[in-house]
Amino acid sequence: MTKEITVTINGEEHTHEVESRTLLVHFIREIAELTGTHIGCDTSSCGACTILIDGKSAKSCTILAVQVNGKNVTTVEGLATTEGVHPIQEGFKENHGLHCGFCTSGMMMRCVELLENNPNPTEEEIRWGISGNLCRCTGYNNIVKAVQYAGAKLRGDELPSTEPVFVE
Amino acid sequence: MIQCKTSKEIGGMGHSVKRKEDDRFVHGKGTYVDDIQLKGMLFMDIARSPYAYAKIKNINKDLAMAVDGVLAVITGKDLEQYNLHWMPTLMSDTQMVLPTDTVMHQGQEVAAIIATSREAARDGREALVPGIEYEVMKPIVDPFKALDDDAPLLRPDKEGQKDNQAWHWEVGQKEETEKIFAEADVVVKEQMHIPRIHVASIETCGIVADYDKVQNHLTTHLTTQAPHAIRTVIALVAGHVGLTEEKIRVIAHDIGGGFGGKVPVFPGYVIAIAATFLIGKPVKWIEDRSDNLTNSFARDYHITAEMAGTKDGKILASRMKVLADHGYTDGAANPSKFPTGMFSIGTGSYDYKHAFMEADAIYTNKPPGGVAYRCSFRVTEAVHAIERITDRFALEIGKDPAELRSENFIKKEDFPWQSPTGWEYDSGDYQAGLDLAMKTVEYDKLRVEQKAKWKEGKLMGIGLSTFTEIVGAGPSKDFDILGIKMFDSAEIRVHPTGKAIARFGTKSQGQGHETTYAQIIAEELGIPSKDIQIEEGDTDPAPYGLGTYASRSTPTAGAAAAIAARKLRDKAKKIAAYLLEVSEDDLEWEPGKWFVKGAPEKAKTIQELVFAAYTNHPQGMEGGFEATHYYDPPNLTFPSGAYICVVDIDPDTFEIKVRRFVAIDDAGHIINPMVAQGQVHGGLTQGIAPAMYEEIIYDEDGNALNGTLMDYLVPTAVESPNWETGHTVTPSPHHPIGAKGIGESPTVGAPPAIANAIIDALRPYGITHLDIPITPYKVFKALKEKGVLDKDITGFEA
Numbered sequence: 001m002t003k004e005i006t007v008t009i010n011g012e013e014h015t016h017e018v019e020s021r022t023l024l025v026h027f028i029r030e031i032a033e034l035t036g037t038h039i040g041c042d043t044s045s046c047g048a049c050t051i052l053i054d055g056k057s058a059k060s061c062t063i064l065a066v067q068v069n070g071k072n073v074t075t076v077e078g079l080a081t082t083e084g085v086h087p088i089q090e091g092f093k094e095n096h097g098l099h100c101g102f103c104t105s106g107m108m109m110r111c112v113e114l115l116e117n118n119p120n121p122t123e124e125e126i127r128w129g130i131s132g133n134l135c136r137c138t139g140y141n142n143i144v145k146a147v148q149y150a151g152a153k154l155r156g157d158e159l160p161s162t163e164p165v166f167v168e
Numbered sequence: 169m170i171q172c173k174t175s176k177e178i179g180g181m182g183h184s185v186k187r188k189e190d191d192r193f194v195h196g197k198g199t200y201v202d203d204i205q206l207k208g209m210l211f212m213d214i215a216r217s218p219y220a221y222a223k224i225k226n227i228n229k230d231l232a233m234a235v236d237g238v239l240a241v242i243t244g245k246d247l248e249q250y251n252l253h254w255m256p257t258l259m260s261d262t263q264m265v266l267p268t269d270t271v272m273h274q275g276q277e278v279a280a281i282i283a284t285s286r287e288a289a290r291d292g293r294e295a296l297v298p299g300i301e302y303e304v305m306k307p308i309v310d311p312f313k314a315l316d317d318d319a320p321l322l323r324p325d326k327e328g329q330k331d332n333q334a335w336h337w338e339v340g341q342k343e344e345t346e347k348i349f350a351e352a353d354v355v356v357k358e359q360m361h362i363p364r365i366h367v368a369s370i371e372t373c374g375i376v377a378d379y380d381k382v383q384n385h386l387t388t389h390l391t392t393q394a395p396h397a398i399r400t401v402i403a404l405v406a407g408h409v410g411l412t413e414e415k416i417r418v419i420a421h422d423i424g425g426g427f428g429g430k431v432p433v434f435p436g437y438v439i440a441i442a443a444t445f446l447i448g449k450p451v452k453w454i455e456d457r458s459d460n461l462t463n464s465f466a467r468d469y470h471i472t473a474e475m476a477g478t479k480d481g482k483i484l485a486s487r488m489k490v491l492a493d494h495g496y497t498d499g500a501a502n503p504s505k506f507p508t509g510m511f512s513i514g515t516g517s518y519d520y521k522h523a524f525m526e527a528d529a530i531y532t533n534k535p536p537g538g539v540a541y542r543c544s545f546r547v548t549e550a551v552h553a554i555e556r557i558t559d560r561f562a563l564e565i566g567k568d569p570a571e572l573r574s575e576n577f578i579k580k581e582d583f584p585w586q587s588p589t590g591w592e593y594d595s596g597d598y599q600a601g602l603d604l605a606m607k608t609v610e611y612d613k614l615r616v617e618q619k620a621k622w623k624e625g626k627l628m629g630i631g632l633s634t635f636t637e638i639v640g641a642g643p644s645k646d647f648d649i650l651g652i653k654m655f656d657s658a659e660i661r662v663h664p665t666g667k668a669i670a671r672f673g674t675k676s677q678g679q680g681h682e683t684t685y686a687q688i689i690a691e692e693l694g695i696p697s698k699d700i701q702i703e704e705g706d707t708d709p710a711p712y713g714l715g716t717y718a719s720r721s722t723p724t725a726g727a728a729a730a731i732a733a734r735k736l737r738d739k740a741k742k743i744a745a746y747l748l749e750v751s752e753d754d755l756e757w758e759p760g761k762w763f764v765k766g767a768p769e770k771a772k773t774i775q776e777l778v779f780a781a782y783t784n785h786p787q788g789m790e791g792g793f794e795a796t797h798y799y800d801p802p803n804l805t806f807p808s809g810a811y812i813c814v815v816d817i818d819p820d821t822f823e824i825k826v827r828r829f830v831a832i833d834d835a836g837h838i839i840n841p842m843v844a845q846g847q848v849h850g851g852l853t854q855g856i857a858p859a860m861y862e863e864i865i866y867d868e869d870g871n872a873l874n875g876t877l878m879d880y881l882v883p884t885a886v887e888s889p890n891w892e893t894g895h896t897v898t899p900s901p902h903h904p905i906g907a908k909g910i911g912e913s914p915t916v917g918a919p920p921a922i923a924n925a926i927i928d929a930l931r932p933y934g935i936t937h938l939d940i941p942i943t944p945y946k947v948f949k950a951l952k953e954k955g956v957l958d959k960d961i962t963g964f965e966a
Contacts, residue, residue: 036196102424
């Protein structure tokens with residue numbers, strides 16, 4: 001069974017005939033050809049496929065493409081604007097919040113919503129806030145720093161140092 | 169602590185240069201294997217066995233062929249026609265690509281379905297599964313029962329195989345060690361299991377195999393940490409059907425985490441290659457997460473660890489006996505002469521002269537492997553055993569475990585140090601690391617607090633791990649994989665305008681080589697690291713190397729980069745002498761320029777000298793500015809670490825909370841402190857994972873009980889504590905830049921620190937050992953067995 005749907009991704013309309021079982025993540029990756037959104041599991045556990053639907057973060061491997069007919073989707077490719085990178089992107093790069101980059105897109109999308117709901121989160125709030133997204137490389141310390149940095153930037157506060165801190 | 173010889177603009181070693189690779193990743197512009205889309209590409213799915221041990225009676229292909237879009241079903245019988253149904257493992261054992269008659273573990277590949285879309289391939293798999301008939305047999309799951317008289321012979325295909333033992337290995341001084349144990353005042357012994365776990369990199373394995381029939385050329389886009397070695401293996405396996413090595417190109421694009429799990433050749437790769445070869449169209453196979461978790465593994469060592477010593481705390485000898493559960497074949501990825509990898513590092517950081525270790529590898533009806541989990545060569549298993557049994561010894565004689573370690577450390581002036589198992593440790597200052605860790609956590613205060621807590625019936629523990637690592641494999645006299653020596657390579661080309669490209673035989677999976685290799689070259693040549701582009705992973709342009717695993721990239725390819733750069737610096741010197749009209753002996757180097765001694769205004773920058781190499785080089789000198797080096801390390805490198813973990817255990821729920829974890833690593837000279845710290849953070853989280861959360865569990869029928877990420881507990885940001893890290897710097901004396909390697913150290917060192925802390929918290933109640941992963945339930949059960957839960961536990965005097 002197929003159905004024609006129109007999904008706005010990063011401001012651009014994509015109208016396609018899709019099988020009703022097509023997952024949103026496959027629609028994004030293969031039909032819209034935006035491969036920044038990744039697939040890391042088959043149980044909605046890892047969060048590598050996290051995107052925003054009308055501003056709310058969601059795991060696109062658990063949603064059918066037909067369910068977002070008429071909605072607005074933002075993927076990692078939609079974060080940067082002509083003004084430059086999004087503060088969360090800057091935060092991840094400046095604070096070494098990524099290694100292999102595979103979880104990074106989903107992780108950043110989750111963090112965007114986290115900061116919108118809670119502009120100045122505590123470390124514990126950040127850790128719980130990203131607990132639906134797995135990262136196997138970073139040990140999370142620097143992801144926490146990246147979110148704190150992006151939060152400060154979004155609030156217009158002084159930016160925290162990005163130098164690594166060592167015990168001495 | 170970390171000093172820089174170059175300016176920030178040059179960005180050589182010691183600078184926390186922001187990573188070059190990050191721009192593409194934060195924009196979602198990385199290229200992972202599943203992002204590859206080729207014209208006419210077909211999709212492959214794999215039907216797998218639900219049983220651990222069974223005969224295949226029949227495969228009804230028609231069920232799958234009836235599905236729209238399914239083009240072919242490939243079975244072992246089909247591959248047998250081309251003699252491609254078996255393949256060698258990296259350990260010279262044999263593994264089925266697809267079975268012709270018997271399946272050996274649950275989840276084993278049984279048939280591949282090739283279709284025009286991912287969905288059609290999956291539909292074909294679903295349709296085919298009920299059409300595969302099995303005769304189920306009783307599997308061997310428990311390795312301790314594999315050598316029983318009534319155990320079935322699992323590998324009758326192997327000539328001369330009489331039982332289920334794959335191999336026996338031993339090292340050390342058996343008789344002397346036995347004598348010491350027989351005469352020692354104190355002997356301690358624990359049986360430990362280092363459980364079966366999986367790296368679970370967030371990207372699974374995958375391939376796009378693309379065979380061009382007209383040109384007889386195969387390109388594979390592959391998730392591999394060792395692209396060159398894989399190219400050679402493909403040529404060895406498929407040479408007889410006409411695919412020779414010059415016709416094979418392996419490209420590893422961006423890899424979404426490797427940790428050693430992407431070193432082996434998996435059956436899915438070979439089937440996809442066979443399929444594209446037969447069909448002549450590109451074939452994509454991306455492994456499912458569940459398939460990924462249940463088709464290979466790391467660890468699974470059952471270790472009996474013993475230590476002999478004196479009553480006042482002098483270690484005299486150690487003994488370890490291993491039963492290694494390898495599943496149905498030895499699918500590990502160790503250097504060929506080392507079936508237990510570097511397990512013999514297990515005498516640790518301590519100065520004693522006698523040890524004996526032995527291992528027996530056993531076949532069972534479980535997935536093959538023994539590959540890495542951020543430590544390729546069994547160092548984690550060895551370190552866990554030695555660090556646990558050292559704590560056990562301290563407990564036995566009533567000595568503080570920090571004090572006991574200090575008293576037994578190999579002293580910094582005793583390096584190079586010959587270990588009883590045959591290694592020559594290059595350098596170390598173990599006491600400096602432990603001192604810094606103890607100062608940071610305020611160790612003495614913690615012990616006072618602990619005594620008070622125990623009195624109140626609260627469970628608090630402090631655990632140490634002061635480990636020695638062994639990485640950088642390795643010297644060609646001993647180290648090879650399938651005969652290929654384990655050197656690695658760098659090739660540097662500097663363009664006329666002074667910007668460079670450098671290519672390597674290694675392959676980053678997140679380690680940041682594009683940044684750190686550029687810093688090594690910048691350090692040696694003075695060209696700003698931002699002007700140096702690094703490429704790896706494509707076997708066509710890159711020089712041959714054995715890849716990235718076991719923390720070998722900096723010790724091998726990093727050294728190659730430094731030496732290749734020095735060759736260029738020497739060439740630049742000759743050009744400088746020519747241009748400045750002085751003798752080479754009159755020239756002095758500072759990063760970025762050669763100048764005349766005593767007349768620093770008479771200088772030529774490296775950029776000017778490179779330009780001259782193309783435009784105005786001395787007559788008789790070879791033009792251009794390129795160098796290559798294949799580095800054969802004279803020895804391994806021996807990083808070390810001192811880790812201290814503090815835990816609190818909830819006396820009602822037994823939830824274990826890591827209050828603090830301080831990790832002091834010594835990896836010699838650090839190339840990029842930010843990147844090195846990131847490696848330590850990540851490695852520590854992969855240390856707490858097996859210590860407290862991860863284990864693949866099998867029931868008696870060989871069913872994997874937790875083969876998805878819903879029940880295999882990869883730590884989230886909540887389980888992972890805030891890591892506190894630091895360094896001591898003891899350079900490797902034999903390494904060109906004094907570096908030792910850092911990536912796997914934290915995963916090696918963290919589990920015993922955590923286990924020792926938890927067991928230390930339970931010490932008042934007579935608990936001397938718990939196997940990892942130590943869960944709240946295990947703590948509850950252990951206390952229950954000791955009968956302490958029914959009693960008032962306040963008032964314990966340490």
